[in-house]
Structures are given as structure tokens and as C-alpha cells.
Amino acid sequence: MAFSTNPSDKLPLTFGVEIEYVFGVNKDVVCSNPVYHWLFPQNCSLYPNSANPANFDPTLDAHKGLLQAVKILRSKGARLGVIVHQGSQEESFDLYSQWHMSTDSSVRFPANAYDLERFSGGRIREWRGWEFSGLELISPALPVPEFDLHHFHPYGLAEVQTYLGFMTQPRPEGTPYFFLSGPEAAGVHVHIGLQPQPDGQTDLPLGLLRHLAFICLAFEDTITLLHHPQRHSYPASYSRRHIGTNRFVGSLPHTFPRHHCKEGPGFSLEDAFLRIFRAKTSHELVELLTTIPAENKGNYRYMVRECFVNFTNCFEFIHTGEKRTVEFRQHHGTLAIKDIAHWVVFLTALARTAERKANEEPRPNPTLPPSLAPKILSASLGTQVEPLKTGVLDTPIDALWQDTASHLESLTTIIREASKYPDLFQTGKKRTLKELFDLLQLPRVYRQYWWERAKQFRAEWAAGWRGTGTCEGQLPCRNDDVRDNEGWAHGELDVPPWDVDEAGASTGGDGPASSGRPPFAQLCILANQLIDLEPWDFAAVMQSEGWPDGPFYGASSDVNTARTGAAATAAAGAGQFANQSTDVDMTDDDLPTTTTGVGPSSSPHSSRANVMSISAITN
Numbered sequence: 001m002a003f004s005t006n007p008s009d010k011l012p013l014t015f016g017v018e019i020e021y022v023f024g025v026n027k028d029v030v031c032s033n034p035v036y037h038w039l040f041p042q043n044c045s046l047y048p049n050s051a052n053p054a055n056f057d058p059t060l061d062a063h064k065g066l067l068q069a070v071k072i073l074r075s076k077g078a079r080l081g082v083i084v085h086q087g088s089q090e091e092s093f094d095l096y097s098q099w100h101m102s103t104d105s106s107v108r109f110p111a112n113a114y115d116l117e118r119f120s121g122g123r124i125r126e127w128r129g130w131e132f133s134g135l136e137l138i139s140p141a142l143p144v145p146e147f148d149l150h151h152f153h154p155y156g157l158a159e160v161q162t163y164l165g166f167m168t169q170p171r172p173e174g175t176p177y178f179f180l181s182g183p184e185a186a187g188v189h190v191h192i193g194l195q196p197q198p199d200g201q202t203d204l205p206l207g208l209l210r211h212l213a214f215i216c217l218a219f220e221d222t223i224t225l226l227h228h229p230q231r232h233s234y235p236a237s238y239s240r241r242h243i244g245t246n247r248f249v250g251s252l253p254h255t256f257p258r259h260h261c262k263e264g265p266g267f268s269l270e271d272a273f274l275r276i277f278r279a280k281t282s283h284e285l286v287e288l289l290t291t292i293p294a295e296n297k298g299n300y301r302y303m304v305r306e307c308f309v310n311f312t313n314c315f316e317f318i319h320t321g322e323k324r325t326v327e328f329r330q331h332h333g334t335l336a337i338k339d340i341a342h343w344v345v346f347l348t349a350l351a352r353t354a355e356r357k358a359n360e361e362p363r364p365n366p367t368l369p370p371s372l373a374p375k376i377l378s379a380s381l382g383t384q385v386e387p388l389k390t391g392v393l394d395t396p397i398d399a400l401w402q403d404t405a406s407h408l409e410s411l412t413t414i415i416r417e418a419s420k421y422p423d424l425f426q427t428g429k430k431r432t433l434k435e436l437f438d439l440l441q442l443p444r445v446y447r448q449y450w451w452e453r454a455k456q457f458r459a460e461w462a463a464g465w466r467g468t469g470t471c472e473g474q475l476p477c478r479n480d481d482v483r484d485n486e487g488w489a490h491g492e493l494d495v496p497p498w499d500v501d502e503a504g505a506s507t508g509g510d511g512p513a514s515s516g517r518p519p520f521a522q523l524c525i526l527a528n529q530l531i532d533l534e535p536w537d538f539a540a541v542m543q544s545e546g547w548p549d550g551p552f553y554g555a556s557s558d559v560n561t562a563r564t565g566a567a568a569t570a571a572a573g574a575g576q577f578a579n580q581s582t583d584v585d586m587t588d589d590d591l592p593t594t595t596t597g598v599g600p601s602s603s604p605h606s607s608r609a610n611v612m613s614i615s616a617i618t619n
Contacts, residue, residue: 028129065133107134186333207358369425
């Protein structure tokens, strides 16, 4: 992630998370044990401390699981609104200013006792009495986390940590409800946008959208490698109907079956780049990024959102209340703050990189990148063409290249923007994990996390999914997808994705360090060492490491509370299914008489406001 000494130069980016999960409640225990009668559906309400409307029935199957889950979390201090019908409040500004809970029909329930035991990490083995609901916890628009030369600022991640904490608190044996999530059951969606305003949403700039789309397409295979195989869109995977490739820009034919393997047309980064940067408006760009050729020649599917990256929210809708965000849908379901925080930091780096590239001054006398040269040379040898009468979506790619080569302004724009990526437009060269991390300027500690995760998921893919492509058709295709990024072949992930000198020491990926201060990766190691120290030792170690004027857990100089905040969050996050379905037991006496809630910058589990330790993400 880019380091900055002048945060005011950056766009006020926000993120929002949609955390899908399975909520389970054992109706037999709730009915037979008076301790849990407070969970009767008729005792649950839409609004805190208020009776339900006369025309609302909380006992309906569509409502009761949602209201029971909301009541549990409210009793722990969560401020939650309820969305009974998806889309009914989509135009409400309030939807982006507070946390909400809704039902989610895409969540997969355990089908039998074996599934339930496996999903719960072995903690729940009795099948009888359980009822399941697919739910989604929806955050408001939150400030993205940021780095600068002195601190890591978690900003909105502190709230996410708090609300996940409500769901993952330890619970005694026999508690008749749980929250769980995992790759086979759910997903996590992250929205990136600009701070909403009461009078309407704010559009992301066209330049940022162009570069963001291009980077996502260029490194789609690499980013896919960072995710569980259940989120690769294989035919047998849970996610098949919900996500898929974004690489249909200017490449997919109308013919069916549609192959992404060696039998299909290869993806051309150069052709995709041309279409993206020839789009003159956000409307034209979003149409390009959300339209897929249909099975019947000449027909299209419009506003397609079931992709790894969903751009449909950036379309120019009539209603000003619609969110204007880019939605990243590929992450597997989890309730672990570690995994979600890493993903949010990664996506923030991705958006900041797109912003930086959009604002980057072109190089003086930029040269034509190697892989673009043949395209432009071939097009320039053709006949001079008239200005195009169709947009970038409908124009054949050869005609679009000819038009570009024939008009100096268009050609200059393409060369100028392409010259910002000198390492990507290389002939016959696969893009790498290190190239992506270098482009995003990720500190080494984050590279380490994603490298280990890529190796883990690549091994799972090789063991259970190799020989399964994502081709679309009635019959399964036994060919692997063609991958133009390194990491999928054996041994391609053996080398760490950061610079290492001859002595074996890491030399890159930490960003610039100011005079007298350790690099960022060293700070993260130091953070882990400080958790168990006494306050006076904490301060002494900080000074010995070159940080004489305060800790790096935000702006406070209170080392005691900083150490406490680190210790309180160091163990946050556990496995994908195991350790995620936890909650505390509760009786009627435990229920608060009022709902105090948790404000945007505070947590009931910490004496320090808006503080999240680096170790909470890196451990």
C-alpha cells in the first residue's frame, strides 16, 4: 500500500463489508429450557425496545431466524437495523450509515449431521432440533485503513472487529444457537467507494475506474490464486452461480459451449486495455464491464453482477440513493477478523494504486510498450478509417485498433496510459505475484500472509480441483483453464514475492522508512513482541527500536492502553469453519434493560477508542 505524508491528497475512500453466514438455533432446546424462552420468535422485534408493527408476523419462517440473530447481537451491544425484504431500503441513506442484518438466500445450509459437524469444526454433532437461516451482516460505509510514515490507522476495521466479536465470543457447551461461515457455505463481499452524502451518492472518478478494471483483469489469475478453490467458479463449487471471470471484455464469442481452456479464445490484455481506455464515459465503461455475449449470436446479458469484481453499482442510475461502489465478491465466507482485515487492506491498496496511476504524470516521451507495438503497427498499415459510430462494446477489436492508430489523440492517450505499466506489456511473459505486490506497494508482512495463503490454496486446488475448468456448457470440460499469471504450475510459488539480497535478507516491499525509524515489516514483528510486556518495558523497547515519540497503534501516546489493545486483539480470527460458531450462553437476567450499542469509534472490549493492533491482522 502506498505510503503518504499528505493524506489530504487522497480521495475519501470508504469500504463496506457484507458477511454472509449460517445462523442456527435449536428450537427443541429453546422450547424446553425456560432459560432460553427470550429467543421465542414472538419475543423478537424489528426495532430495539419496541413492539412489532401490527401487520408484521415475527413467527414466519422468513423472519424468525433473522430476528433471533438480531436479538442476540443487540443484547451484546450491537446497533442493528433489520432489512426484511432485500431491496426495500436500497435508496435509504440510513442503509449506509449504520449496521444492518438481512436474510441471504445464497447461503448454503448443512444438509445433514455430517455437514453440520464438519461446518462447525466438530463442535456440533447432534442433528435433531436445529433450524438454519442464511443471513448477511452489512456494515455501513466505513473509512478505509491507511498507512503513513508513522502509524497504521485501522479506521473502519475497528468496527468490523467489534461486530465480528459479537458473533464469535466463546459460548458454553449446550448453547442452542451459533453463527458460522466457510468456503462451502457463504462469501464475504467488500464494497469500495467514496463517502456517501445525505443528498446522494458520489461517483468514483472515471480514471480510477479505468485503472482499477485494468489491474483486476491483468492480475485476475493471480488474485484468484489467493482465494479458496470454492471461489474459483468451478462447476462443482458452491460459488458457481454467484461469481465468475471478468475477462469477457472484448474476448468472449457468442458460440457455446464457452471455453476458458485451450479450446477457447485466449485473453488479450492489450485488447482489453484498449477497450477500457477508449471508453469515454463512466456509463460506457461500466456497460463494457458488465455485458456478456449470450448464447444466441447478437444477444447480450446486461448488467451482469455475478463476477469476481462487480461494477454494476457504478452505472448511472436515476435514483441518487443507489450505492456507487465497486463490489469485490471473491472472498470465501469467514467470521475471522484476520482474513477479512487482510482482504480489506489488500483491496484498499488496489484502489489506492488505481487512484495513483490515474493521477500519475506521464513519462516524458513515453515509448511504446513491447506487446502493444505489433498491434499498433499492424493497425497503422490498414486503411484510414472514419470516426467510429459505435461504442467500445460493439466495435470489432480490429476496427478499434485501426481507429486508434488513425487518430493522434486516441493513440497518444493509449500510449501514455500504457507506459505507466512498463512491466506488464511484455511479449511472452507471465505476470507474477511479486509484480502485483510491487504494483500495490504492499509491505512485506502482508505479502507474507498472501504468499502463505496462495501456497495453501494452490495445494488444495492441485489435490482436489486440477483437471476441472470453468468452461461453460452442458457437459463438464476436463481441461484446466489457461492461466497467464505464474503460480499455478508446480514450483512457481517457491520463491518469496519480495526482493531478497544475497545474504537472504529482505530488501523490498516495506515502503520508505523515515530517518531513524524501522521499516514497516520490522514494526509488525515488533508489535508481536510487545504484547506480553509490561508498560514500562513496552516504552523502553519502542525507544530502543527508534520510536522515541510514541507507539504505532494510532496517534495516542498511552503505551499502556496501546499494549492492552494489542493483547486484546492478538488472537482474533481462527479457521474457516472451526472456531467461528461461537457465542456466550445467556439467560433472561443477562439481557440489558437498554441497548447502549457501540459507537463508530469505540468497542466495549477495549478501553481504547478506534485502536486495532497490527498483530490482529498479521498474526
